[in-house]
Amino acid sequence: MTTPGRVVATDGPAGPGGPVGAGRTVLRVDGLSVGTRQTPLLSDVSFSVDRGERVGLIGESGSGKSLTALAVMGLLPEGLGASGDVRLSARTPAARNLLGVGEREMARVRGDGMSMVFQEPMTALNPTMRVGDQVAEVMLLHRTQPSRSAARRRVVELLGQVDLPDPAHLARSYPHELSGGQRQRVVLAIALANDPALLICDEPTTALDVTVQATVLDLVVRGVEERDSAMLFITHDLGVVATVCERVLVMYGGRIVEAGPVQEVFADPRHRYTQGLVAASDLAGADGRRGRAQLPTIPGTVPPAGRFPSGCVFRTRCTHATQACASQPPWTPRGKHPAGAAAYGHACVHPAGGDDD
Amino acid sequence: MSEALQGVPALGPVGGPGGGAAAGPLAVEGAGRRRALNPSLLIGGSIVLAIVLLALVSYVWTPWPPMRVLPVEPYQTPNAEHWLGTDRLRRDVLTQILVGARTTLFVGLVAVGVAAVVGVPLGILAAMSPGWLGQLVMRTNDVLLAFPALLLAIMFAALYGGSTRVAMIAIGIATIPAFARITRSGALGVMASEYVVAARSAGRSALGIAGRHVLPNVAGLVIVQASVSFAIAILAEAALAYLGLGTPTGQASWGRMLFEAQTTLRSAPHLALVPGAAIALSVLGFNLFGDGLRDWLDPKLEGR
Amino acid sequence: MILRLLQRLVVLVTSLVVASLVVFGFMRVLPGDPARVALGVNASDAAVAQLREQFGLDRPVPVQYLDWVGGLLTLDPGIEFVSRAAIGPQIADRLQVTLWLVVASMVLALVIALPVGLWMAVRHRHWDGVVLSALSQVGVAVPAFLAGIVLISVFAVRLRWVPSGGWVVPAQDPVGFLQRLALPTLSLALVQAAVLARYIRSAVLDVLREDYLRTARAKGLRPVQALVRHGLRNAAVPVVTVLGLQLATLLIGAVVIERVFVIPGLGSLLLDSVAKRELLTVQAVVMVLVVAVLVINFVVDLLYLVIDPRLRTGAR
Numbered sequence: 008m009t010t011p012g013r014v015v016a017t018d019g020p021a022g023p024g025g026p027v028g029a030g031r032t033v034l035r036v037d038g039l040s041v042g043t044r045q046t047p048l049l050s051d052v053s054f055s056v057d058r059g060e061r062v063g064l065i066g067e068s069g070s071g072k073s074l075t076a077l078a079v080m081g082l083l084p085e086g087l088g089a090s091g092d093v094r095l096s097a098r099t100p101a102a103r104n105l106l107g108v109g110e111r112e113m114a115r116v117r118g119d120g121m122s123m124v125f126q127e128p129m130t131a132l133n134p135t136m137r138v139g140d141q142v143a144e145v146m147l148l149h150r151t152q153p154s155r156s157a158a159r160r161r162v163v164e165l166l167g168q169v170d171l172p173d174p175a176h177l178a179r180s181y182p183h184e185l186s187g188g189q190r191q192r193v194v195l196a197i198a199l200a201n202d203p204a205l206l207i208c209d210e211p212t213t214a215l216d217v218t219v220q221a222t223v224l225d226l227v228v229r230g231v232e233e234r235d236s237a238m239l240f241i242t243h244d245l246g247v248v249a250t251v252c253e254r255v256l257v258m259y260g261g262r263i264v265e266a267g268p269v270q271e272v273f274a275d276p277r278h279r280y281t282q283g284l285v286a287a288s289d290l291a292g293a294d295g296r297r298g299r300a301q302l303p304t305i306p307g308t309v310p311p312a313g314r315f316p317s318g319c320v321f322r323t324r325c326t327h328a329t330q331a332c333a334s335q336p337p338w339t340p341r342g343k344h345p346a347g348a349a350a351y352g353h354a355c356v357h358p359a360g361g362d363d364d
Numbered sequence: 365m366s367e368a369l370q371g372v373p374a375l376g377p378v379g380g381p382g383g384g385a386a387a388g389p390l391a392v393e394g395a396g397r398r399r400a401l402n403p404s405l406l407i408g409g410s411i412v413l414a415i416v417l418l419a420l421v422s423y424v425w426t427p428w429p430p431m432r433v434l435p436v437e438p439y440q441t442p443n444a445e446h447w448l449g450t451d452r453l454r455r456d457v458l459t460q461i462l463v464g465a466r467t468t469l470f471v472g473l474v475a476v477g478v479a480a481v482v483g484v485p486l487g488i489l490a491a492m493s494p495g496w497l498g499q500l501v502m503r504t505n506d507v508l509l510a511f512p513a514l515l516l517a518i519m520f521a522a523l524y525g526g527s528t529r530v531a532m533i534a535i536g537i538a539t540i541p542a543f544a545r546i547t548r549s550g551a552l553g554v555m556a557s558e559y560v561v562a563a564r565s566a567g568r569s570a571l572g573i574a575g576r577h578v579l580p581n582v583a584g585l586v587i588v589q590a591s592v593s594f595a596i597a598i599l600a601e602a603a604l605a606y607l608g609l610g611t612p613t614g615q616a617s618w619g620r621m622l623f624e625a626q627t628t629l630r631s632a633p634h635l636a637l638v639p640g641a642a643i644a645l646s647v648l649g650f651n652l653f654g655d656g657l658r659d660w661l662d663p664k665l666e667g668r
Numbered sequence: 669m670i671l672r673l674l675q676r677l678v679v680l681v682t683s684l685v686v687a688s689l690v691v692f693g694f695m696r697v698l699p700g701d702p703a704r705v706a707l708g709v710n711a712s713d714a715a716v717a718q719l720r721e722q723f724g725l726d727r728p729v730p731v732q733y734l735d736w737v738g739g740l741l742t743l744d745p746g747i748e749f750v751s752r753a754a755i756g757p758q759i760a761d762r763l764q765v766t767l768w769l770v771v772a773s774m775v776l777a778l779v780i781a782l783p784v785g786l787w788m789a790v791r792h793r794h795w796d797g798v799v800l801s802a803l804s805q806v807g808v809a810v811p812a813f814l815a816g817i818v819l820i821s822v823f824a825v826r827l828r829w830v831p832s833g834g835w836v837v838p839a840q841d842p843v844g845f846l847q848r849l850a851l852p853t854l855s856l857a858l859v860q861a862a863v864l865a866r867y868i869r870s871a872v873l874d875v876l877r878e879d880y881l882r883t884a885r886a887k888g889l890r891p892v893q894a895l896v897r898h899g900l901r902n903a904a905v906p907v908v909t910v911l912g913l914q915l916a917t918l919l920i921g922a923v924v925i926e927r928v929f930v931i932p933g934l935g936s937l938l939l940d941s942v943a944k945r946e947l948l949t950v951q952a953v954v955m956v957l958v959v960a961v962l963v964i965n966f967v968v969d970l971l972y973l974v975i976d977p978r979l980r981t982g983a984r
Contacts (some may be wrong), residue, residue, distance in 0.1 A: 036871035082885055085793060108888060125886075131878035134978055135901045145887040145898075181977040197887065439830050463883040503679075510961040512920045515954060519694055521948045522942040523705070601810050606813055607939060622817065626928075630822040636821065640814040648809035653806075 010097040012207065031058040032096060033204045033237035033344075034079065036285040039091035039106075041071075041078050041261075046313030048087070049074055050341065053349045061228070063252035063269065069309045070245040071261040072241045076207045079239075080123055089105040091196070095120055097204035104175060120148040121205035124227070127214050128191035131356045132182040137191045139178025142200060147183025151201045165196040169226050188219035192226065199230045206231050209241045210324040224251060249273060254350065257281045260310075265353040277341065277358040279329060280305075280321045319356065325348075327357040385477030405656025411649025419469050422462035428455075430463045430616065441634060448638050451621070457635065461642055463616035468598055468646060471532040475513075475597040476590050478536030483543025484586055487576050490544065491551035496632060502548065505541045513538035513600040518609060526600075526609035528617075535600045538595045539601045550582035571611075584661040595647045602643045618643050669980050672973060680966040685959045688740070692733050695951040702947040703727070706749040719749060723948075736951075745952040750944070754953050758937060763956070765835060766933035769925070770918045772849060773856035777914070780861035787869025790895070792873060801869065807862025812921045816855035816928040823851060833930035852929045856921055860914050867910040870902040878902070904975050905957035915963040 034056040041049035058063045064072050078089045084362045093105040105113065115253075122145075125131045132141060142165060143158040152158035159178075165175035167191040181189055191211060198206055206228060212220040228251055231238045240252055248255050248274025249270060255272050257265040257280065265278040276282040282306040307324040319336050324329035336354045344351035365541040422430070433454050440450040448457035511519075517534035524530050554560055560577050568576070604610030605619025613620065618639040624636035696702060703719040704711070720726045723746075724735060739745045745755045784800060791797030823834035831848045838845040875881060876899065884894035923935030930936075934953060941949035972979050 080886060081883060114885075114888045114890045116888070117886055123886045125879060125883065127879055131883045133880040133884070133898045133902070138897070147887050165858055183978045194883070197883070395759050503682070504686065506965075507683045507962075510683070510687055510692070510916070510958050510965070512916065512961075514920050515957060518923070518938060518942060519950065519954055520689075522945070522947060523695070557707070595809070602811055603813060607924060607927055609939075609942070622814065626817060629817065630825045636817050637716065640810075640817065643811060643814060644809045647811075648806060651809055652805065658682065 011275060023234065026199070027324045029344055030209070031096065032056070033060075034096075034239065035092075036075075036079065037092040037094075039078060039089065039093060040088055041074055041083065041089045042313075043086055043088070045136075046310055047261065049089075049279040052091070052258075052261075052263055054245065054256055054263060054266065055350070057346060057347055058204070058237055058240055059232070059235045060240045060251045060254065061081070061231065063238060063248035063255040064239060065243060065245060065248055065255060066245060066258035067284075067309050069312060070258045072243075072258055073209055074261075076123065076209050076239065076241055079207065080121065081110075082117075082123075095205060097121065114156050115149070118145045118197075118203075119151070119201045120203060122201070122203040122211065123207040124191070124194050124198045124211045128187050128194055131194050132190055134182055138180055138190075139163075140184060142178070142197050145197050145200050145344075149201055149250075152258065155183075161200070162196075163171075166193070168230070169196050169197075171196075186219075187215050188223060191215060192225055195223070195226060195230060199234065203236055204233045204238045205239065207239045207241070209242070212247065213242070215290075220247075227251070228360060243286065245273065256344075257284065260315035262320055262354070264321065264355065265359070266349065267344070267353075268352040271341075276361075277353040277360075278321075278355040279325045279327050279357065279359060280355075281353070282359045283324075297353065319354070321339070329357065331356045369512050372472070402656050402659050404652045405660050408419055408649050408652025408654070408656050411645060412653050415465055415646050415649065416469065418462055419465040422466060423457075426456075426459040426462050428459045430459050435490060436653070441632070443567035449632070451632075454608055457621075457638055460616045460621060461618070461638060463623045464618045464621065464639065464644075467528065467611055467615065467617045467642075469603065471528060471535065471601040472597045472650075474532040475535040475539060475600075476593050478533065479543050479587060479593060480590060483540040484547045484579075486540070487544040487547025488551050488578055488582070490548045491555055492570055492574060493580070501544070505544050508538075508541045509512055509545075511538055513596065514603055517600060517604050518607075519608040522603070526604065526612065528611045528615065531604045531610040532597075535597045537578050538600075539597065541592055543586065546585050550585040551578045554578045554581045577637065584653070584657075588654050588658045590663070592651050595650035598643065598647050599648065669973070672980060673970070676966060680962060683965075687962060688737055689733075691951060691958065692736060693953050695947055696732065696736075698728070703749065704979075705947055706945050707943070720830045723749070738954075740955060741878075744766055745955075746948055748946050749947055750946065753932060753947050759934065759951070759952060759956060761936045762932060762934045764927070765861065766930060766935065768838075768849060769852055769856065769922050769931070769933060772853045773918055773922075774915060776853055776857035776862035777864055778911075780857065781864035781868055785865040786872060786895075787866060788869040789872035789876065791891075792820075792869070801866075801886070804862045804865050806867075808866065810862075811924075811975075812856050812859045812922045813928050815858055816852060816925055818859065819851045819855050820928070824866045833928070835931045848929075848931075852925045852931060855928070856918055856925055856946070859921075860918060864914060866909060868903070868907055872899065874906075875899040875903045877951070881896070901940050901975060905972060908968055908971050908975065911932060912964050915964050916922050919957055919960055 034053050036055065037053050039049060039052040040047060052071075052075055054062070064075065066072050074087075075082070077083050079093055083089060089106050091106060094103070095105060095116065097116065105116070110336040132138060138160065139162045142162045143152075143155070146158045147155065148162060152161055162178050163174045166177055171177050171189060171192050177185070177189075182193075185193065195211070206227075212223050212229060215223060224247065225242075227238075230236075238252075240248065242248055252269055255267065255269045256263050256273070257278065259280045265272060265276065265281045272281060273285055277286050283303075286303045287305055305324060306326070310323070316323050317335075318333040319325070319328070322332040323333070336356045338349065338352055338354050339358070340348040340352040342351050373650070394663070426458035436450055436454055438450055438452050438454045442449045448461065451458055451460070480640075486501055486505070490498040490505075513535045516538040519529050520530045520534040554577060560573060563573055564579060601610055601617070602619030602622070603616040606623045608623065611617035611620050622636055622643075625632070629636060700722070701715050701716070703723065703725055705715055707719060707725070717726075724732060727735075743756055745759070747754050753935065779808070788800045788804070792801070820832045823829050824972050830850055832851075833848070836844045849897055872895070876895070878899075880902075881894055881899055884898045885891065889897065922933060923938060925931070926933040926935040927939060938950060938953040938957075941947075941953065
């Protein structure tokens with residue numbers, strides 16, 4: 008049970024063994040549902056993230072991961088509505104449901120109490136604005152730096168912190184003059200500029216070259232560790248979750264189907280979907296059973312949004328599905344977890360039972 | 365066990381390339397609206413169809429004999445006998461509008477035809493010959509763009525006198541660059557596609573590729589351009605006729621009717637309003653039709 | 669950056685040369701004999717020959733071309749066949765009038781189109797955005813001269829607020845000048861504003877879909893703030909293109925509008941010369957208009973470089 012890997016350099020108190028408790032909860036999402044008037048896209052999503060904790064959110068494309076992040080940020084596309092309860096303890100304790108506050112107040116939280124790194128670094132920056140100004144803007148906007156010149160000095164520091172070479176010079180360049188990896192570092196610098204209590208990363212390395220993925224991941228982790236920030240990390244890459252996160256939420260069909268500590272969930276998945284995900288990735292490779300050609304796949308494809316079956320959302324692709332799966336499976340807690348029952352358990356009527364299958 | 369989890373590359377068969385981030389909200393937006401007939405296409409198409417039908421009807425039937433001075437009172441306002449009134453020369457306005465629709469459509473057809481027949485091959489040529497030839501075609505094209513239809517038509521009228529034929533040829537020539545440009549941009553996309561690269565490496569001739577792959581793929585763009593150019597041609601014809609440089613007196617033309625009505629704006633404003641509305645409506649029809657067609661052919665662009 | 673600038677300059681100069689060749693070819697070579705055109709078919713051969721000699725039309729075509737281009741460069745395009753009036757001063761006089769019209773229309777069109785286009789984009793899913801969009805679509809379909817006729821019949825003929833046409837010099841009678849400028853400007857501007865507003869709408873809609881606008885929102889900018897700070901400059905590139913095209917359209921549209929409102933501008937000179945068969949004047953006016961269009965294109969190209977840093981280095 009040693010987490011530090013080649014990417015993560017854990018040296019703070021925020022490791023997986025660190026204290027976790029209700030008083031440290033930064034983000035609490037309760038019964039979050041998102042959808043258009045006709046089509047539900049997320050249903051009853053509940054989870055929490057503590058200070059200094061790194062939680063992964065995984066699932067196939069179209070499972071609702073990004074939608075969860077956008078709902079928390081209050082940046083849902085036009086036409087989608089959210090209900091439920093989303094609370095953030097940033098500079099002030101969570102007093103209000105973020106889903107109920109107005110745009111003006113929400114804007115005050117965004118970029119300050121919580122911030123987000125998006126998937127596509129090539130298009131995430133304004134092409135007609137110098138990158139330094141784009142970093143400075145978020146500090147001037149939230150008045151975390153007293154003056155333009157102070158903000159500019161801080162920009163150089165921040166760009167240095169994300170290991171960009173010659174930050175003073177680089178701050179004066181335009182996005183198109185930077186590589187994808189460099190741009191993503193700038194986006195990260197923007198996200199971290201105001202020391203957010205919560206950082207949401209939506210597939211931050213998926214669009215990058217394999218060679219720079221690890222470096223950027225390292226910077227993300229270092230950034231949140233230095234600030235003791237909570238992190239919600241969205242990816243479809245189980246390997247990345249395993250290196251970056253302590254806890255994982257598995258999402259399918261707009262629902263969280265399984266949750267728990269990364270090691271337990273990946274080594275001994277209970278939900279049949281998680282089981283399929285793990286089997287289809289080559290996480291098990293080091294056991295000597297490696298054989299890329301024989302990776303099993305999950306049969307079928309993810310249904311289009313809104314076309315998931317009633318009851319267990321996975322039952323149309325599940326080889327173990329029975330009549331019982333036609334009604335929504337209850338959440339089954341799996342073990343004690345300080346963050347509550349929702350943090351460790353699954354919603355499966357026919358769970359995989361350890362090693363027997 | 366945990367060591368096994370470290371630094372493993374992405375899952376193979378489960379998460380497809382592209383990742384989930386974009387697919388979430390975007391997938392919702394695009395779902396289920398593909399290829400629906402949009403209102404622009406329906407309204408524009410109906411207007412265009414109506415004008416074509418009216419023009420065709422005028423060959424077999426008009427309320428009164430066309431372009432004939434009638435034994436009736438001039439300057440009548442719309443009434444039961446003359447649905448849209450009569451003009452200074454005692455002609456029936458509705459009859460003139462119907463016959464004028466022929467002129468409008470004829471000018472548009474010839475102008476757009478000339479432009480497409482010359483412009484499309486030029487555009488394909490420019491796209492398929494990357495060297496100086498393509499450059500030359502496009503540069504000349506850019507210069508020709510500086511000669512709008514109306515200006516070119518005025519130049520021609522100065523030389524050959526104003527007539528419907530001169531007008532439509534001038535408008536056609538002035539419209540060539542628009543076709544060449546849109547065809548080239550579409551053809552460049554086709555030329556870069558894998559199946560064309562494959563066809564080339566398989567040794568297909570340039571002409572074969574142009575006919576088999578490029579032309580069918582730019583056809584949609586060309587049709588959309590034709591609709592938009594048709595609207596511009598109608599506007600240009602009307603303006604020329606209004607200036608006295610297009611369709612001459614004695615022949616039905618909406619622009620000509622406007623010109624003749626201008627002196628009697630106070631006493632008989634309907635003589636200007638009726639042909640004016642006909643011009644505006646047909647331009648609107650072709651514009652909407654083009655817009656709708658573009659959205660229909662390429663749903664990604666919807667609403668732009 | 670300097671390299672880009674030079675590149676654009678070279679394009680401008682070659683375009684000007686090609687354009688002059690096209691105009692010369694059309695107006696001088698194609699008709700065969702401008703002198704014959706000017707004097708008409710009934711003129712005696714001797715009179716035509718005399719005119720040809722006087723105007724140097726009997727010289728080889730390349731010499732005539734160079735002579736003509738030289739005249740243009742020294743702003744002296746010669747004299748008319750029949751009246752013998754100098755063409756240069758006439759053009760200069762008329763150009764002033766047309767410029768007032770074009771510039772006033774462009775400014776007015778922008779003032780109308782900018783807020784309307786933005787509104788249409790931001791509210792494109794709401795009824796008011798849809799209604800405005802439909803209205804603009806109708807506006808695009810109305811030819812400027814039709815708008816002019818309607819405006820005359822309402823404001824000049826019925827209400828008698830302003831004269832139905834004519835022109836006075838602003839220094840002489842500022843009020844009368846503005847009164848006579850109002851309707852032609854409005855007729856040109858309304859139609860142009862409709863076109864422009866539609867382009868602004870689609871450019872802004874494109875920008876609203878961009879990832880960097882979401883990034884701006886994630887920073888804590890409110891939607892309108894994000895659009896103004898990060899969207900407008902990026903939306904400006906396609907809009908500037910259209911502005912250039914529109915300025916060219918306005919120049920040509922002014923030809924017709926001047927006829928509607930009996931304004932002694934460049935367009936009236938052109939049409940009068942066509943009627944009088946003064947090919948040299950037609951040629952000169954056409955060239956002035958074409959040069960204006962090409963110079964506008966050049967300025968648009970330069971504006972791209974100012975707006976979009978990506979184009980400066982040629983990364984795209």
